[in-house]
Amino acid sequence: MVLRPLKPFFSNGKSATGFIIFLIFLIIAIFAPLIAPYSPSAAIYDPNLPPTADHWFGTTNTGQDIYSQFIFSARNTMVVGFGAGILSTIIGLIFGVIAGYRGGLTDAILSFIMNLFLVMPGLALLIVIEAYLKASTPFVNGLIIAFTGWAWGARVFRSQTMTLARRDFISAAKMSGKSSLRIMITEICPNMMSLIAGNIMFATLGAILAEAGLAFLGLEDINSTSWGIMLYWASSNAALLRGAWWWFVPPGVGIALVGLSLVLMNFAIDQITNPRLKTQKRRKNRGRKAARA
Amino acid sequence: MNEQSIVLVKVEDLVIKFPVRGDRKKKYITPVDNVNLEIKKGEVLALVGESGSGKTTIGRALVRLVKPTEGTITVHGKKVNEIRGKDLKDYRQVAQIIFQDPFGSLNPVKTIEGHLRFPLKKHQGYRGKALDEKVADLLLQVGLTPVQEIRKKHPHELSGGQRQRLAIARALAVNPQFIVADEPTSMLDVSIRAGILQLMNDLKRDLGLSYLYITHDLASARYFGDRIMVLYGGKVMEIADSKELIKNPLNPYTRLLLAATPGSESQIDLTDMTNDPPDLSEDRRGCPFVHRCPLATDVCRETMPALEEAAENHFVACHHLDKREQWN
Amino acid sequence: MRYVINRLGFFILSLWAAITINFILPRMMPGSPADAMFAKFQGQLTPAALDAMKKAYGIGQSTLWQQYIDYLHGLFTFNWGLSFMQYPTPVSDMIRGSLPWTIGLVGISTLLSVFIGTALGVYISWKRRGFLDNTLPVVSMIFQAMPYFWVALLFVFIFGFKLNWFPMAHGYDPAITPGFNGTFFTSILNHAFLPALTLLIGSLSGWIIGMRNNMMYTLGEDYVTFAEAKGVKTSRLMFSYAARNAILPQLTSFAIAIGNVVSGSILTEQVFSYPGIGNQLTSAVQSQDFPMIQASFLLIAVAVLVANLIVDLLYSRLDPRIRTGGE
Amino acid sequence: GCTDKTSTNSGGTKNTGNAAKNPKPLVIGLSPAGQWQENFNPFSNTAMGGTNGLIFQPLYYFDPVSGKENPMLATKYEWTNNNKTLVATLRDNVKWSDGEAFTADDVVFTFDLLKKDPAADSSGIWKEITSVEKQGDNQVAFNFDQANVPFQSYVLGVDIVPQHIWKDLGDPSKAKITKNLAIGTGPYLLDSFTPQLYKMKVNPKFYGGEYEVKELHFPVYSGNDSEQLALTKGELDWAGIFIPDADKVYVSADKEHNKYWFPPSNNVTLYPNLTNPLLKDINVRKAISLAIDRKKLSEQAASGYDPLSSTTALILPRDQAWVDPSIPKDKLEFVFDKDAAAKTLEDAGYKKGKDGIFVSPDGKKLSFTLQTVSGWTDWTTMAQLISQGLKDVGIDVKVQQPEYASYAKNVTGGNYDLAISWTNSGPDPYKQYQDMLNSHGGWNLEKWNDPQTDAALKKFQGTTDKAVQKEAINYLQNVMVNQMPTIPLVNGPVWYEYRTANYTGWPTEDDPYANPAPFNWPAPAITLSKLKPNTK
Amino acid sequence: MVEEKQPVLELQNVSVGYDSPAGMVQAVNDINLKIYENTIVGLIGESGSGKSTLGNAIMRLLKNNAVLTSGTIKVMGKDIYGMNKNELRKFRWSQMSMVFQSAMNALNPVLTIEEQILDVFLSHDKSMSKTEAKKKAIELMDIVSIDPRYLKSYPHELSGGMRQRVVIAIAIALDPKLVIMDEPTTALDVVVQRSILDKIKEIQRVKKYAILFISHDFSLVSELASRVAIMYAGRFIEVTDSKSLVHSERHHPYTQGLLRAIPHLTEDDVTIEGIPGNPPNLVDLPSGCAYHPRCPFAFDLCKKERPGIRHVDGREIECHLYDTVQGGV
Numbered sequence A: 001m002v003l004r005p006l007k008p009f010f011s012n013g014k015s016a017t018g019f020i021i022f023l024i025f026l027i028i029a030i031f032a033p034l035i036a037p038y039s040p041s042a043a044i045y046d047p048n049l050p051p052t053a054d055h056w057f058g059t060t061n062t063g064q065d066i067y068s069q070f071i072f073s074a075r076n077t078m079v080v081g082f083g084a085g086i087l088s089t090i091i092g093l094i095f096g097v098i099a100g101y102r103g104g105l106t107d108a109i110l111s112f113i114m115n116l117f118l119v120m121p122g123l124a125l126l127i128v129i130e131a132y133l134k135a136s137t138p139f140v141n142g143l144i145i146a147f148t149g150w151a152w153g154a155r156v157f158r159s160q161t162m163t164l165a166r167r168d169f170i171s172a173a174k175m176s177g178k179s180s181l182r183i184m185i186t187e188i189c190p191n192m193m194s195l196i197a198g199n200i201m202f203a204t205l206g207a208i209l210a211e212a213g214l215a216f217l218g219l220e221d222i223n224s225t226s227w228g229i230m231l232y233w234a235s236s237n238a239a240l241l242r243g244a245w246w247w248f249v250p251p252g253v254g255i256a257l258v259g260l261s262l263v264l265m266n267f268a269i270d271q272i273t274n275p276r277l278k279t280q281k282r283r284k285n286r287g288r289k290a291a292r293a
Numbered sequence B: 001m002n003e004q005s006i007v008l009v010k011v012e013d014l015v016i017k018f019p020v021r022g023d024r025k026k027k028y029i030t031p032v033d034n035v036n037l038e039i040k041k042g043e044v045l046a047l048v049g050e051s052g053s054g055k056t057t058i059g060r061a062l063v064r065l066v067k068p069t070e071g072t073i074t075v076h077g078k079k080v081n082e083i084r085g086k087d088l089k090d091y092r093q094v095a096q097i098i099f100q101d102p103f104g105s106l107n108p109v110k111t112i113e114g115h116l117r118f119p120l121k122k123h124q125g126y127r128g129k130a131l132d133e134k135v136a137d138l139l140l141q142v143g144l145t146p147v148q149e150i151r152k153k154h155p156h157e158l159s160g161g162q163r164q165r166l167a168i169a170r171a172l173a174v175n176p177q178f179i180v181a182d183e184p185t186s187m188l189d190v191s192i193r194a195g196i197l198q199l200m201n202d203l204k205r206d207l208g209l210s211y212l213y214i215t216h217d218l219a220s221a222r223y224f225g226d227r228i229m230v231l232y233g234g235k236v237m238e239i240a241d242s243k244e245l246i247k248n249p250l251n252p253y254t255r256l257l258l259a260a261t262p263g264s265e266s267q268i269d270l271t272d273m274t275n276d277p278p279d280l281s282e283d284r285r286g287c288p289f290v291h292r293c294p295l296a297t298d299v300c301r302e303t304m305p306a307l308e309e310a311a312e313n314h315f316v317a318c319h320h321l322d323k324r325e326q327w328n
Numbered sequence C: 001m002r003y004v005i006n007r008l009g010f011f012i013l014s015l016w017a018a019i020t021i022n023f024i025l026p027r028m029m030p031g032s033p034a035d036a037m038f039a040k041f042q043g044q045l046t047p048a049a050l051d052a053m054k055k056a057y058g059i060g061q062s063t064l065w066q067q068y069i070d071y072l073h074g075l076f077t078f079n080w081g082l083s084f085m086q087y088p089t090p091v092s093d094m095i096r097g098s099l100p101w102t103i104g105l106v107g108i109s110t111l112l113s114v115f116i117g118t119a120l121g122v123y124i125s126w127k128r129r130g131f132l133d134n135t136l137p138v139v140s141m142i143f144q145a146m147p148y149f150w151v152a153l154l155f156v157f158i159f160g161f162k163l164n165w166f167p168m169a170h171g172y173d174p175a176i177t178p179g180f181n182g183t184f185f186t187s188i189l190n191h192a193f194l195p196a197l198t199l200l201i202g203s204l205s206g207w208i209i210g211m212r213n214n215m216m217y218t219l220g221e222d223y224v225t226f227a228e229a230k231g232v233k234t235s236r237l238m239f240s241y242a243a244r245n246a247i248l249p250q251l252t253s254f255a256i257a258i259g260n261v262v263s264g265s266i267l268t269e270q271v272f273s274y275p276g277i278g279n280q281l282t283s284a285v286q287s288q289d290f291p292m293i294q295a296s297f298l299l300i301a302v303a304v305l306v307a308n309l310i311v312d313l314l315y316s317r318l319d320p321r322i323r324t325g326g327e
Numbered sequence D: 001g002c003t004d005k006t007s008t009n010s011g012g013t014k015n016t017g018n019a020a021k022n023p024k025p026l027v028i029g030l031s032p033a034g035q036w037q038e039n040f041n042p043f044s045n046t047a048m049g050g051t052n053g054l055i056f057q058p059l060y061y062f063d064p065v066s067g068k069e070n071p072m073l074a075t076k077y078e079w080t081n082n083n084k085t086l087v088a089t090l091r092d093n094v095k096w097s098d099g100e101a102f103t104a105d106d107v108v109f110t111f112d113l114l115k116k117d118p119a120a121d122s123s124g125i126w127k128e129i130t131s132v133e134k135q136g137d138n139q140v141a142f143n144f145d146q147a148n149v150p151f152q153s154y155v156l157g158v159d160i161v162p163q164h165i166w167k168d169l170g171d172p173s174k175a176k177i178t179k180n181l182a183i184g185t186g187p188y189l190l191d192s193f194t195p196q197l198y199k200m201k202v203n204p205k206f207y208g209g210e211y212e213v214k215e216l217h218f219p220v221y222s223g224n225d226s227e228q229l230a231l232t233k234g235e236l237d238w239a240g241i242f243i244p245d246a247d248k249v250y251v252s253a254d255k256e257h258n259k260y261w262f263p264p265s266n267n268v269t270l271y272p273n274l275t276n277p278l279l280k281d282i283n284v285r286k287a288i289s290l291a292i293d294r295k296k297l298s299e300q301a302a303s304g305y306d307p308l309s310s311t312t313a314l315i316l317p318r319d320q321a322w323v324d325p326s327i328p329k330d331k332l333e334f335v336f337d338k339d340a341a342a343k344t345l346e347d348a349g350y351k352k353g354k355d356g357i358f359v360s361p362d363g364k365k366l367s368f369t370l371q372t373v374s375g376w377t378d379w380t381t382m383a384q385l386i387s388q389g390l391k392d393v394g395i396d397v398k399v400q401q402p403e404y405a406s407y408a409k410n411v412t413g414g415n416y417d418l419a420i421s422w423t424n425s426g427p428d429p430y431k432q433y434q435d436m437l438n439s440h441g442g443w444n445l446e447k448w449n450d451p452q453t454d455a456a457l458k459k460f461q462g463t464t465d466k467a468v469q470k471e472a473i474n475y476l477q478n479v480m481v482n483q484m485p486t487i488p489l490v491n492g493p494v495w496y497e498y499r500t501a502n503y504t505g506w507p508t509e510d511d512p513y514a515n516p517a518p519f520n521w522p523a524p525a526i527t528l529s530k531l532k533p534n535t536k
Numbered sequence E: 001m002v003e004e005k006q007p008v009l010e011l012q013n014v015s016v017g018y019d020s021p022a023g024m025v026q027a028v029n030d031i032n033l034k035i036y037e038n039t040i041v042g043l044i045g046e047s048g049s050g051k052s053t054l055g056n057a058i059m060r061l062l063k064n065n066a067v068l069t070s071g072t073i074k075v076m077g078k079d080i081y082g083m084n085k086n087e088l089r090k091f092r093w094s095q096m097s098m099v100f101q102s103a104m105n106a107l108n109p110v111l112t113i114e115e116q117i118l119d120v121f122l123s124h125d126k127s128m129s130k131t132e133a134k135k136k137a138i139e140l141m142d143i144v145s146i147d148p149r150y151l152k153s154y155p156h157e158l159s160g161g162m163r164q165r166v167v168i169a170i171a172i173a174l175d176p177k178l179v180i181m182d183e184p185t186t187a188l189d190v191v192v193q194r195s196i197l198d199k200i201k202e203i204q205r206v207k208k209y210a211i212l213f214i215s216h217d218f219s220l221v222s223e224l225a226s227r228v229a230i231m232y233a234g235r236f237i238e239v240t241d242s243k244s245l246v247h248s249e250r251h252h253p254y255t256q257g258l259l260r261a262i263p264h265l266t267e268d269d270v271t272i273e274g275i276p277g278n279p280p281n282l283v284d285l286p287s288g289c290a291y292h293p294r295c296p297f298a299f300d301l302c303k304k305e306r307p308g309i310r311h312v313d314g315r316e317i318e319c320h321l322y323d324t325v326q327g328g329v
């Protein structure tokens, strides 16, 4: 029963792989304190160690255990990524659904704001805002990423809402006396579930990458633990030049794997969204709707 | 018969305009132009006309999904043009609509009973067990059986006919007095259509419902409608008792429509008649049918003929009623 | 026509908004550039010198409103001020120096990405369920999921540092005198290869998958089947019927991508020491070079807007339904 | 300008002669930047490296690393008039690179320029001097308001520009000096400029004789990363960037040629904001100092390059001669003792709260922010280590790392609790103390305000007498040791990497003849004068 | 017996199935049919009964997941499924063409009408010049009575009826022997529908095509076609003379049900009634006669055994009722 909604994920190899990778990282994130052998910040071990039995990924130049950092970073990165992904999807939904449903002037104004946010150079904007907020934690960064990155989703939701709003079941809902807000929440949103899920996945991927980029540029609180911060330290300590690839490679691979799991899972969502892939046959227009151009 | 004479819905001088994207300045089309009609309690008024003649727009205006631009709609003696909020909510309980498309008018992610619960709760105040029972009643009433099995299903698991039945049940859920049936069978299979018409007929008889029955099929209009109103280009061309209208069509457009209907006996050569749709622009003049009408003269181009009673209860709008014999 | 006016209206309005935001944003940043300068001189700078400098930079002596007017005026007279960080170099000079590199590198790799991605998308949708159709989307996605600066760093390290196949920095070999000659161009290509490659593989999958999905949709359309029945040649079927229609929904993304050419490479340029605008922007933000930030922001916003406008207009060319005001 | 035939010819022959041996240009890696801008204005604070020293030259250069005085356009200077007048004797037979002769008028003109345009006078010369006069043909006198002997390094350090060109250029701070206008007296001429690279060629008419390094290349790098790679790969001959683990990363790439030397030049210091009542308490400062493991800072944050600071803040071994012998040996070095730190606090009435953080007697938590600069990774690492160390003792420290500009604003504006920053250094200890401890000091971030300190500094300024100077410095050392206005951490080194594959004769620890970093202009002019092509 | 002419279209035991996640959809089941020159055969059946599938199968335009599971399809004596791709490309449209069900969507929105018509000529006759093809396009437009100026228009600029006529024009461009029309007027207004039917009749009168006319509208088909096949669940349950459809006696019970479900325009006070039940599930067909769950006359045998063809009054009917000599209704 609980597993039923997950069924589509196992419908093909790609999404199943994605789902399994995702699950692994989810477990890592949830049980980080149990999995990680040491504290991620304690600088108490021999510095600059290559991988050993005690330190699987070696240690940093300040003697921190890289493996433990990796595990705890998974937690932060996932929280930040999904937090930002979900938040930006919610903002996008609010803008997109209201604009698409209301139409007219409301739509014109909201669309304008959307387009503006779409047009503002994302990373550049982020960098400026970051500079304003001073080195912020990954969570604050997640917030900013969400607040600057919702527009694309909003556009998608808007156009989907517009097609949905034209469908008769919305008129029918009006006829049954539902308020606009209720229609938006109970009639329109449930019909965009797959779009919403897809948007969350891509927004999450975007947020994870953006967060890593910001951290890499040094625009994140260096006390925090995230894959981006790990990369920042690795690169500023010339990890590659020193041959300490075990410091540089894992965070990148971690990001790539989580990202990959997201896009792979999205295949399953595609399958649900794409009407052509559904077995259900679309009924033909028996009326004479299209008789005039 | 006494009941029959109570006028439930009265529409006077209804005009509806829609803005359209013009090339430069904002333009309007007038898909409904000066329409008058009356529906008595327990009566079915059939509205026929070609695609785009404004049938749906009238229907939607009657249930207030579209706001009339001009004119008045009176239901039960109460003007409903401008009502909002609570009044509108109350009005929803009087008038309901069944949409043409049984696929588009159901929310694909809601269950069958999900479609019925809200209106029952909101308008009739059912709760808990009573609500469940009422849902079952309704489903039974429209012939959606076995009820317990069907109520948990989703629309895509139903056949077209079943969906249309659900749409009817949903309209009934608020216990209305008047239903706009907007081409309720045009998307259904022949074998299913008759069943839906039958069902609507039964409901009319049992519940004393009034209908505005919108269709493009004269045959079913004649079958289901007490009276038929013919619409062209947003204007009423003719209105009469069903049998009378089919037997004795007076307006050239009605006759054309009749001739085009498969199975009709009248033969009119249609092949070289242009298919241009009628002009709906705001500033049009004259009869909308003029560019297709074989009887058209300058008068037709200049002024719209008034609706006149040509026979008893048979109203028609045409400048050339006298010339109709020439054209057959 | 109305459509064009409509688009132009949006263009102008959002341009104004972008210009204004651009004015406000840097002013919200903490620390004035003169303070930064003050710090740079380790306290040796006298208050008098500081004041004089502030005056020269045009800071603090007028109201915000006055600054806004001056800003707008300067904008339209192409007088974008002098850079703080490279005082007294005019910002326009700095942009002129770096913009061509960015447009060259990022523009070309974006175009390549769009072209290759779209072509691959068309191809794999045509050969549905083939080997490539099963592998390419996933492989390309793996690359998209990686942080591109990380890939860039790895590339520099492996192909530049370890293997010595490609240079690790700069737009061309500094030892060569720029000129219209083969060696110079070879050098440019040689230097652009790695950055372009990172940009390319980072963005390819979007185009492949987007185009593939659109193609699948279009291929299911009746007009494609009808055309196939008519006996239309395969190539014409593929391009004029299927791809031509499938590409339309891609145009918006294309507009955004083109617009992002100017900004989309901040990290790449940083990693490859590429002499482009992204690089400039990063250092401008770090040294709070208001005029430079403003100018590059503006440039980026204008680039996106113009790209949007062009694509909108192009859209109306490609899709007759929009051109003649259909549904 | 017009060049006379002979010099062109001789230059030509020489060049061809060298070309036969094909000496490589010397490639210098400056600090990372986005792109070069063609700005060779010596009065601009964003001038390209080499503008000072290689193209334009000052009268004298006082080297902070070697502590040496290097005569440039002057050959001699002298204080007269109760140390209120500084007289410099100019070098003879110096020519501008366009062939015009260099005269005392040029010097007077230059200083007058600065007077007219304070924006160009970034060292505030005209705040100290009242007038500049020509004395005879080859002497210039600078008149001071009051004696300020150490200020000579600024006055004599001003780059001199040619009157015949600059008189038409308007405000010197705004003048755009490109290749054609870059006419100086230095050993090099600007050869070509692109935003990625500029080249200099040797000035055959240089007064000191033509240098052996004929061509200099200055490529731009956008970040430390890419410059490290280039350096390690042998693409640079001379650089001044931080490399972690230089032995492993850099030297091992080419053991024979890749060398580095990181001489100490100042103190990386933990500045406490003394306007913060908690930090005003010397016990808190002492506890903080005791809780810092400076050795770990040096080893882990700076790859062990940074020698530990002296409690006196003197830069050792350079300032060995200045050390106050009265200070006991054991007090000259910082100790790391967590227990002592906690004890210091407890003794002063501080108590540990539930969360393990000390609370002051009046109930305030010992919780501070610590500012460092975003991207300055050695400092940030130090900050982290400090934060962890202090936490162990019971002092809460949150590291913040804003962008440089906001950092600068915060620390100079007193808007911080703790901050890591540098100290300024001159050829002798005076400069450091003056800037850091004088109540009007330019880098008095901590806001130390002590009349006696000010008086000691004043005493130093007014004399050329070494003994008096020493007395003043002794007093200041004791202020540092006993009152701890700031908390020195480690010595800030000068980053300096060089390659002997193409050129030899570099400054080394054994022969520290000049500040070896290629960014402390005009010092590189001195280094370049000693370099010779590696003929092996 | 008259000498057998060669049929234009000959279907022998044609079955088509769709592969779907739910199982094999038996959309067309063992169909036999012959159509001769100059005849219009109507094909009637409710939605999902397999009409379009049959049409597509004849054109060899089946979807990817569909297979011709058995039978042969011959057009002009040639086995359609025995041709290689190139032969098929040439044969299709020159010998047989099809008007699609959704003609509205059969035109490429981004190409002009002219380009789409020229595509037909130029792909089939390499030697034809563009001017020649254009001339032919104008002729075609004339035949379907559309002003040739619309050649330069895009599909969305035409009304539905005009688009439909363009599609018909394209279908007859190469003068094929067989034209399959899949509900060519379903999406149109009655009046437009009528004018197009008249147009089709007129063209057929001149060109003498063999036409397979697919529809779900009884009255329409009986007016147009001489013979009508009634399809239920993929099978022809009845093939009959169209004239016989005016009355509902001695037909297959399904046909009877359909005839009773149609309201008549002129007859007074006839009650209509629907056919109870739902269309069959093609993945899991009812045993025996697929219609038996809805058939009011069904008896045991109907559940067990599929009825073969009975010849009743010149009709071919698949129903057990007609075994009982004059049985049935």
Ligand SMILES: Nc1ncnc2c1ncn2[C@@H]1O[C@H](COP(=O)(O)OP(=O)(O)OP(=O)(O)O)[C@@H](O)[C@H]1O
Pocket (backbone or CB within 6 Å): A288, A289, B018, B019, B031, B049, B050, B051, B052, B053, B054, B055, B056, B057, B058, B216, B280
């Ligand atoms: N919301 C709207 N905005 C603009 N135009 C509209 C709107 N609704 C309907 N129209 C236009 O009004 C005219 C009449 O439409 P309506 O739907 O009433 O016709 P109809 O008679 O119901 O046609 P059909 O038989 O095809 O359902 C059409 O031209 C239509 O395009």
Ligand SMILES: Nc1ncnc2c1ncn2[C@@H]1O[C@H](COP(=O)(O)OP(=O)(O)OP(=O)(O)O)[C@@H](O)[C@H]1O
Pocket (backbone or CB within 6 Å): A281, A284, E018, E019, E020, E025, E027, E045, E046, E047, E048, E049, E050, E051, E052, E053, E054, E063, E065, E101, E216, E282
């Ligand atoms: N691509 C497909 N995959 C699976 N099943 C399909 C596919 N196309 C059609 N079907 C099924 O095959 C059956 C026959 O479909 P077909 O389109 O031939 O019916 P039809 O008689 O033309 O119906 P309509 O009158 O609605 O056009 C239907 O049950 C349909 O669901």
Ligand SMILES: [Mg+2]
Pocket (backbone or CB within 6 Å): B055, B056, B057, B182, B183
């Ligand atoms: Mg309608």
Ligand SMILES: [Mg+2]
Pocket (backbone or CB within 6 Å): E051, E052, E053, E101, E182
């Ligand atoms: Mg079909």
